[in-house]
Amino acid sequence: MKMVKRIFELAVEEGLLERNPCVGISVRTTEVDQKVLTSVEVEKFLTEARSLQHRFYPVWAMALFTGMRSGELFALKWTDIDLEARTISVSRSTQLSERTKT
Numbered sequence: 578m579k580m581v582k583r584i585f586e587l588a589v590e591e592g593l594l595e596r597n598p599c600v601g602i603s604v605r606t607t608e609v610d611q612k613v614l615t616s617v618e619v620e621k622f623l624t625e626a627r628s629l630q631h632r633f634y635p636v637w638a639m640a641l642f643t644g645m646r647s648g649e650l651f652a653l654k655w656t657d658i659d660l661e662a663r664t665i666s667v668s669r670s671t672q673l674s675e676r677t678k679t
Contacts, residue, residue: 578599
């Protein structure tokens with residue numbers, strides 16, 4: 578909403594509109610209780626997965642250490658990874674079906 582209001586403010590400043598139609602409008606949303614692992618939980622999770630030699634350990638580690646989403650991980654190509662510069666370029670994502678996610 579802030580961005581929409583600002584865009585209309587700019588239109589008023591540029592003389593494209595006489596007044597900002599967003600003045601006085603407010604949007605109320607409920608706060609989302611974000612469920613995120615703590616660093617201690619991440620460490621415990623990865624330690625356990627590694628000790629069990631779980632086949633998804635590398636995927637989980639990559640996701641947790643980079644913050645990449647599943648679709649971004651699946652869309653990675655070797656050309657996106659620069660080992661010398663220690664960088665990963667995220668330029669695409671794959672839409673995963675519900676069946677693929679499980």
